Structure formats: C-alpha cells, structure tokens
Amino acid sequence: MDFGVVFFPTVGPRDRPATQYFDECLALSELAEELGFRHVKTVEHYFFPYGGYSPDPVTFLAAVAARTTRVRLGTSAAIPAFTHPVKLAGKLAMLDNLSHGRLDVAFGRAFLPDEFAAFGIPLDESRDRFVEGVTACKRLWAEEDVVFEGRFHRFGPVTLLPRPVQLPHPPVFVTSARSAESVEQAGTDGHHLQTVPNVMTRETLQERLATYRRAWSAAGHPPDGARIHFSYPCVVAEDGDEAVRKGRFDEERNTAAISTAVRSWAATTSSAYPGYEKLADLTTRTTFDDKLRAGKVLVGDPDQVRGQLERIAEWYGDDVTVSLGIHSGHLTVDDAARTLRLLADQVLPKLPVTA
Template sequence: MKFGIVFFPTVGPADKSGTQYFDEALCLVDLAEELGFAHVKIVEHYFFPYGGYSPDPVTFLAAAAGRTRRVRLGTSATIPAFQHPVKLAGKLAMLDNISGGRVDAAFGRAFLPDEFAAFGIPIDESKDRFVESVTAIKRLWSEEDVVFEGRYHRFGPVTLLPRPAQQPHPPVFVTTARSAESCAEAGRAGHNLQTVPNVMATEELQDRLRTYRAEWAAAGHTPGAEQIHLTYPCVVAEDGEEARRKGRYDDDRNTTAIRAAVASWATTRSTAYPGYENLVKATQTSHFESKLDGNKLLIGSPEQVRGQLEQISSWFGDDLTLSLGVHSGHLSFEDAATTMRLMAEQVIPKLKGGLA
C-alpha cells in the first residue's frame, strides 16, 4: 500500500476562517513532505461548509508545489462541468510545470444540485459534459492544433501552452462515489480510479474493483499499471479511546455538513443520478459505530489502525493507495499532525511495503 493525505474541509466562518484553515493545511503539506507521504490532494466544492472552502484545488496545490519537492499533488477531484476545458487543461498543465511534473489529475462529475444551479448547468447533462470535457482536456495536453467539435464545446485549431511536464499528460483519475458503470468506463478508458469506501458496502466496492480491473485488462491496457486510490477519514492517537472520542466528534460534524449540502436532493430527481434522492435519508441514518465497525473510518490507536488496514488489504488488495482525510478543520492542527506522525512512524512501517 501507498499512503497520502487529502483535504476535505467541512468548516465555515463560524468554525474558523479560511486563512486559518489554509495555514494549517499548508503546514500539514510540509509535514507530508517531511514524513514521506506519497501525495497531497484537495477537493472541489462550493457554497456549503461541505467542501466549500475549496472552490479551486489548483490554487491550493500551486501553493503546496512551492513549498515541496517530492510529494505528488492531486485534485480530488476537480469538476470539468464547471469550467471550459481549455481553461482547466491550461491550469493543470501550468501546475504540472510549476511542480516539476507532480500532478495527478482526478476529475469528477459533481453531485450537488445547488452547485449545478449556481453555474447554470442542467444536472442531467453532468455525465455527457464530464466525458466530453475529459476527452477534450486529454487531447489538449497530448496533441497540437486541436480542433474539437463537441456538444457543449467547440474550439480550434489551438495548441495549448505550456505543454504538460509529464508526457503525454499527467495521470488521469476518475472519481466516483456510487456508480458501478463509472468504474467500468474508467477501466475501459484506461483511467485510474478514485473512490470512497464510506458510501457503499464492502461487497459492493469489491465488485466495483473487480469490474474495473477486468475492464482495464479487457481493453488491453498495461497489466498492473492501473492506480486505485481509496479515501478514508483518519484519526490516530496513542490512546485508542481518545482517538475514538475525537473521531466521533469529527464524523458527527462531517455528517452534519453533508446533510445540509444534499438537502436539495429531497426535491430533485435526475436520470443521471438514479437513487440519489435517498441521500438525505442516508445522512440521517449514518452512525459512527457502524462505520467504524465496518472499517469505513481509520480511527484508533496505532495498533488498532494497523489491524484495520490489514483487513482492508485482505478485502481489496495490497496494490492500493490510501488517501487519509486528516484535517476536515473540526479537530486541531495538533491532532492532525499527531495522526500523520503516528501513521508514518508506528503504523505504516509495520505493514507490508511500508511507505512506498
């Protein structure tokens, strides 16, 4: 296994200022570089405490690039539907050059109706816009004199500058939360996969990963070259009871944040998001203990978390990369730093492969 950290702020001005949150997060980026973590990622969301402090991942990652030399920098994920593909391709190519070729580009469809409404984008168009934009971005990165004729975007001939530092382009990830078909399509297209175990049963995720790997192989992509990233909230303390107390508080606040963000699904229906009208109920029946028992959260003492990781490896394979959500903003900077140090010093070295 490999390990990195991911920032998914679920705080607002009533909790702490954006200035304070980003100062803490960038100090944790420094620590990730020091401790040997594989990557740093950040999400894209708007308006709500649920991710709203991160409307532009590239801005944060550019700051992270300037204070690191080794750690990879990932979007987790950026939303093509809300930007013109020429603009997004250019921003990510510029970041790839600034960072010396360390960008991992994860793209997602988005799923919050209020975000689509604010951008004036029909939510039913999200899948088609996603596929079209990712296709356009990859062409802009890898070709010259690109002429693109899509349903939503038409341009060219254009040659993007700067060219990406990584050739033919940065690694492309598809971020998916619930869609089995998205996993299959990612495998067929040769895209890497990023997903969240917290939102599905273990058996469902096992099935999705089998499908993804099978489709990757059937499409003739290089065997074993695919990357699978799984995201887990993570709180580690020397005392397991302390970790659980803090983890419970963090999970409760995160659940409150997502409950507010998905509220409009109670009155929204979309053929592009079958079953998402159940999200509101799901947030009302989300329980910390059941998530912890199901290893959806990495919380406890170093020994307890090692046991969780061994179980996760047996379920999903040991060729995974785990993105650790260490700082939603509700716990202190010191709590997040302790989690990272204990993971790097007492948990990961005792696992097969260590920090890779």
C-alpha cells in the same frame, strides 16, 4: 500500499477562518512530505461548509508545490462541467510545470444540485459534460493544433501552452462514488480510479473493483498498471479511547455538513443520478460506530489502525493507495500532526508499504 493525505474541509467562517485553515493545511502538507507520505490532494466544492473552502484545488496545490519537492499533488476531483476545457487544461498544465511533473489529475462529475444550479448547468447533462471535458483536456495536453467539436464546446485549432511536463499528459483518475457504469468505463478507457469506501458496502465496493480490473484488462491496458485510490477519515492517538472520542466528534460534524449540502436532493430527481433523491435520508442512517465496525474510518491507537489497514488490504488488495482525511477543520492542527507522526512512526513501518 501507498499513503498520502487529502484535505476535505467541512467547516465555515463560524468554525474557523479560511486563512487559518489554509495555513494549517499547508503546514501539514510540508510535514506529510517530511514523513514520507506520497501525495497531497484536495477537493472541489462550493458554497457549503461541505468542501466549500476549496472551490479551486489548483490554487491550493500550487501553494503546496511551492513548499514541497517530492510529494505528488492530486485534484480530488476537478469538475469539468464547471470549467471550459481550454481553461481547465491550461490551469492543470501550468500546475504540472510549477510542480516539475508531480500532478495527478482526478476528474469528477459533481453531484450537488445547488452547485449545478449556480453554474446554470442541468444535472441531466453532467455525464455528457464530464466525458466531453475529460476528452478535450486529454487532447489539449497531448496534441497540437487541436480542433474540437463537442456538444457543449467547440474550439480550434489551438495549441495549449504550457505543455504538460508529464507526456502525453499527467495521470488521469476518474472519481466514482456509486456508479458501476462509470467504474467500468474508467477501466476501459485506461483511467485510474478514485473512490470513497464510505458510500457503499464492502461487498459492493469489491464488486466495483472487480468490474474495474476486468475492464482494464479486457481493454488491453498494461497489467498491474491500474492505480486505485481510496479516501478514509483518519484520527490516531496513543490512547485509543481518545482517538475514538475525537474521531466520533469529527465524523459527526462531517455528516452534519454533508447532510446540509445534499438536502436539496429531497426535492430533486435526475436521470443522470438514479436513486440520489434518497441521499438526504441515507446520510443520517449510519452512525460513527457503524462506520468504525465496517472499516469505513481509520480511528484508534496505532495498533488498532494498523489492524484496520491490514483488513483493507485483505478486502481490496495490497495494491491500493490510501488517502487519509486528517484535517476537516473540526479538530486541532496538532491532532492532525499527531495522527501523521503516529502513522509514520508506529503504523506504516509495520505494514508491507512503501511510504
């Protein structure tokens, strides 16, 4: 197992100024590299406290690149539907150069109706725009004199500058939250997988991983070449009760943020998102204690969290990479730094890991 950090803000101006949140996350990114963590990621969302402080992951990751030398940088995830592929491929190629080839690119479809409405894009087009955008970016990175004729974008011949450092292109991940079809297609296409265990049962996630690994193998991709990334909220303290208390507070604020962001699904349906009209209700059904028992959050003292990570490896394989959500903005930056230090000093050395 490898470990890194992911920043998913769930705060707004009334909670914490954006300048303060960014400064804290940049300091934590430097600490993560110092302690041996392997990656730093951030998300793309708009308007709501649920991720809204991160409308452009490339901007934040460029700042991280300037402050670090080893840690890999990940979009978690960039949304092709909201950006022209020439612009998106160029921004990402530039970041790959600024970081000297440390970029991992995860693409996602997005799922919030209000975001699609703001960009003037129908929800029903999300899958087709996703596929077209990823295809166009990969061609722009790998080829010259690209002529592209898609449903939504037509351009060329163009040769992208700068060329990416990593050839033929940076590693490509697909972010999938609920779709078995998307997971299978990712394996077939040779894309790496990024997902959030919090949104499905352990059994369902195990089925998704089996589907992905079968599709990867059946398509003839290199054995053991697939990379799988999970994201977990994480709070570690010397006192397990304190960690649980703070973890509960943080997770309840995160749940409140997503509940507000998905509220419009109660009056929305889309053929591209079957069942999502129930999402507004589903986000409030599971409590923090339910998630802790089900292994969907990493919270406790060092020994407790080590046991939780051992269980994750047993359930899903010890080849997975764990992205730790250490700073949504509701706890202090000192809490987040303590979590990283305890993980590095007392948890990870006792696991069969490379971080």
